[in-house]
Amino acid sequence: MRRSLYLLLLLSLLPGAAVAQEDGRTVRAGSYVMLLTVEDAIGPATDDYIERSLARAAAEGAALVVIRMDTPGGLDTAMRGIIKNIINSAVPVATYVAPSGARAASAGTYILYASHVAAMAPGTNLGAATPVAIGGGFPGGDGDGEEGPQQGEPETPAPPSEAEPATPKSAGERKAINDAIAYIRGLAQLRGRNAEWAESAVREAASIPAQEALELGVIDIIAGSLPALLQQAEGRVVQVQGGERTLRVIGLPVREVMPDWRSRLLSVITNPNIAYILMLIGIYGLILEFSNPGAIVPGTVGAIALLLALYAFQLLPINIAGVALILLGVALMVAEAFEPSFGMLGIGGVIAFVFGSIILIDTEVPGFGIDLSVIITFAVTSVLLFVFAIGMAFKARRRPVVSGMEQIIGSEAVALMDFEEQGSVSVHSEIWSAV
Numbered sequence: 526m527r528r529s530l531y532l533l534l535l536l537s538l539l540p541g542a543a544v545a546q547e548d549g550r551t552v553r554a555g556s557y558v559m560l561l562t563v564e565d566a567i568g569p570a571t572d573d574y575i576e577r578s579l580a581r582a583a584a585e586g587a588a589l590v591v592i593r594m595d596t597p598g599g600l601d602t603a604m605r606g607i608i609k610n611i612i613n614s615a616v617p618v619a620t621y622v623a624p625s626g627a628r629a630a631s632a633g634t635y636i637l638y639a640s641h642v643a644a645m646a647p648g649t650n651l652g653a654a655t656p657v658a659i660g661g662g663f664p665g666g667d668g669d670g671e672e673g674p675q676q677g678e679p680e681t682p683a684p685p686s687e688a689e690p691a692t693p694k695s696a697g698e699r700k701a702i703n704d705a706i707a708y709i710r711g712l713a714q715l716r717g718r719n720a721e722w723a724e725s726a727v728r729e730a731a732s733i734p735a736q737e738a739l740e741l742g743v744i745d746i747i748a749g750s751l752p753a754l755l756q757q758a759e760g761r762v763v764q765v766q767g768g769e770r771t772l773r774v775i776g777l778p779v780r781e782v783m784p785d786w787r788s789r790l791l792s793v794i795t796n797p798n799i800a801y802i803l804m805l806i807g808i809y810g811l812i813l814e815f816s817n818p819g820a821i822v823p824g825t826v827g828a829i830a831l832l833l834a835l836y837a838f839q840l841l842p843i844n845i846a847g848v849a850l851i852l853l854g855v856a857l858m859v860a861e862a863f864e865p866s867f868g869m870l871g872i873g874g875v876i877a878f879v880f881g882s883i884i885l886i887d888t889e890v891p892g893f894g895i896d897l898s899v900i901i902t903f904a905v906t907s908v909l910l911f912v913f914a915i916g917m918a919f920k921a922r923r924r925p926v927v928s929g930m931e932q933i934i935g936s937e938a939v940a941l942m943d944f945e946e947q948g949s950v951s952v953h954s955e956i957w958s959a960v
Contacts (some may be wrong), residue, residue, distance in 0.1 A: 556585075556586045556587055556588045556777060557585075557587055557588065557777050557778045557779065557780045558587065558588060558589045558590075558591060558755065558774055558777050558778070558779045558780070559578065559581075559582045559587045559589070559590045559591070559616075559780055559781075559782055560591050560593060560751070560779050560780065560781040560782065561574070561575060561578050561590065561591065561592045561593065561781075561782055562592075562593045562781070562783070563575075563592060563593070563594045563595070563596055564594075564595050564596070565596065565892060566596060566597055566598065566599045566600075566890065566891055566892030566893060567596055567598065567599025567600065567603050567604055567607070567632045567633070567636075568599055568600050568603050568792070568795055568840075568841075568892075568893065569600070569602075569603055569791060569795045569840040569841075570784070570788050570789075570791040570792035570795055571599065571603055571607065571792075572602075572603040572606040572607050572610075573787070573788055573791055574784045574788040575592065575607050575610060575611075576606065576607075576610045577788075578590065578782050579610050579611070579614045579616060579618070581782070582614075582616045583614065583615045583616050587616050588616075588617075588772070588773060588774050588777055589616065589617050589618075589619060589755075589758070589772060589774050589777075590614070590616050590617070590618045590619070591618075591619045591620075591621050591751065591754070591779075592618065592619070592620045592621065592636070592640070593621050593623050593751075594620055594621065594622050594623075594627070594629050594633055594636070594637075595622070595623070595624075595627035595628060595629075596628070596629060596630065596631075596632065596633040597628070597630050597631065597633075597891040597892065598630050598631025598632045598633060598653075598890055598891060599631070599632040599633075599890060599892070599893075600632070600841075600842065600888065600890055600893065601632070601656070602842075603632070604632035604635055604636065607636055607639075608635060608636060608639040608712070611636070611639050611640055611641075612639060612715070612766075613766050614765060614766060615765055615766045615767055616765065617641040617642065617763045617765055617770055617772060618640050618641050618642070619640060619641065619642035619643075619644055619754065619758060620636055620637045620640035620642070620643055620644070621644045621645070621646070621748070621751070621754055622637065622644070622645040622646060622649045622650075622651060622735070623644075623645070623646035623649065623751075624646055625646050625647055625648035625649060625749075626648055626649065627646065627649045628649060628650050628651065629645075629649070629650075629651040630650075630651065630652065630653045630654075630732070631653055631654050631655075631890070632654075633651065634651050634652055634653070634654040634709070634723075634726055635654065635708070635709055635712065637651060637744070638709055638712040638713055638716060638718055638723060638743075639712045639715070639716070640716070641716070641763040641764070641765065642745055642746065642758055642761065642763065642772075643716070643718065643743070643744040643745050643746070644744060644745060644746035644747070644748055644754050644757075644758075645735035645738060645739075645744050645746075645747055645748075646735065646747070646748065646749055646750075647735055647736070647747060647749055648734075648735070649734070649735050650732055650733060650734045650735065651726075651732065651733065651738060651743070651744075652726045652730070652731050652732030652733055653726065653730045653731070653732045654705070654709065654723075654726040654727045654730070655702070655705070655726075655727055655728070655729075655730040656701045656702065656705050656727075702727065702728060705727045706724050706727045706728060709723040709724070709726070709727055710723055710724060718742055718743055718744075719741050719742040719743050722741050722743055723743070735747050745761075746758065751779065755774045755775060755777075755779075756775065758772050758774055759772060759773065759774055759775045760772065760773075794833050794834075794836065794837045795837045795840050795841060797841060797885075797886045797893055797894060797895050798895055798896055798899050799837070800833075800834050800837035800838060800841060801834075801882065801885065801895050801899065801900075801903075802899070802903070803830045803831070803833050803834035803837070804830075804831065804834035804835075804838070804851075805851075805903055805907075806826065806827065806830040806831075807827045807828065807829075807830040807831025807832075807834055808827070808831070808852075808855055809823075809827065809910065810823040810824060810825075810826045810827015810828070810830065810831075811823075811824060811827040811828070811831070812827075812855075812859065812911075813827070814827060841886065841893070842886065842887045842888045842893075843885065843886065843887060844884050844885055844886070844887040846881075846884065847881045847882070847883075847884040847885035847886075847887070848881065848885065849881070850877045850878070850880055850881025850884070851877070851878055851881035851882060851885065852881075853874070853877045853881070854873075854874040854875065854876070854877035854878025854879075854881060854907075855874065855878065855907065855911070856874070857870045857871070857873050857874030857877060858870070858871055858874035858875070858878070858907055858908065858911035859911050860874075861874065861911065871908065871911075874907075874911075875904055875907070875908060878903075878904055878907060879900060879901075879904050882895060882900040882903070882904070883895070883897075883900065933952060933953075933957075936952055936953065937952075938950035938951065938952045938957070938959060939951045939952075940959075941956065946960065947959070947960050
């Protein structure tokens with residue numbers, strides 16, 4: 526017993542080996558602050574990056590996770606996944622809109638509201654949280670044609686009591702708006718932040734700078750740097766999964782965790798342009814394999830590309846009508862190659878292909894559209910490949926053979942002399958032995 530007491534006393538004196546009890550939770554004194562960076566549109570890759578980083582932070586005993594954010598918004602499903610991970614995290618999470626000039630628009634506003642600590646750098650802004658998938662903001666006023674604030678426009682909103690309600694045009698728009706309002710108000714109540722302004726950010730697409738956000742109780746801290754943020758966060762009591770936690774972060778090392786190969790790969794293939802290109806490479810490869818059985822390479826490359834595209838599409842908001850139009854366009858262009866129709870099938874195929882490509886991604890979220898130049902490039906490539914290249918190949922295949930032994934079969938021969946069973950004949954100016 527005495528030896529155990531001596532051992533515990535010795536361990537408590539060793540630097541880095543000390544432990545402390547805080548609200549029933551053991552916290553290693555040698556823990557650290559984990560820094561994550563989000564600098565683009567929020568999508569499936571961002572969700573995966575933050576989810577696995579929070580799990581790692583909990584396993585390693587991090588004292589705080591800081592998400593340094595600069596985003597124009599993102600996909601609703603990815604945003605909600607991130608928020609679920611933050612709410613259920615055993616490690617406190619601080620979302621920090623930085624550096625100066627950054628923003629937390631749309632989905633970024635919801636994530637900021639969900640975080641245990643909400644911070645902004647001077648010269649940043651947040652807001653404009655109207656769901657853009659249903660049109661990107663609604664006109665305000667009483668419906669007499671006067672327009673209200675639009676998505677993405679910085680403004681100083683009127684006090685909530687004076688803000689006029691928006692008038693969504695359809696039941697679907699009202700449903701989406703009301704759902705978003707209820708969601709962000711719930712987050713505001715969970716963290717004790719300004720719920721009225723949160724509603725105006727959704728209903729009126731309101732946007733405010735950092736100083737005003739602090740005055741209205743939307744955020745907790747304004748800090749010009751990460752050390753300043755940690756200085757102000759010191760001693761704050763936050764509610765995490767399993768109980769309260771008092772932040773003790775001054776003097777702790779900051780460890781930046783960048784996306785690993787898995788997150789980077791997911792980010793690449795869930796880029797709508799890349800997913801679109803993978804889908805077309807897959808279709809082209811399979812068509813070439815079926816038209817030339819045994820080629821192997823086109824089929825193998827096409828199958829891999831198509832599987833990657835299908836995986837990306839199940840994570841992205843895809844319009845099924847767009848996929849159907851693309852497939853119809855490809856089929857019509859192939860039909861033009863098989864059965865020339867004076868260009869009618871080819872023209873119809875190009876039109877279906879282009880319109881399907883335009884409506885393929887069913888969202889208006891910035892960063893999740895297919896670039897028009899990519900669509901035009903692949904439309905022209907498809908025409909050249911299917912209508913001209915494959916068309917010429919099939920025409921050449923249907924032409925009669927003009928050389929070799931295959932051409933001899935069925936040809937007429939002239940006997941050079943009389944013979945009964947075997948002798949010499951002339952075929953295409955060549956002398957052959959014939960039976």
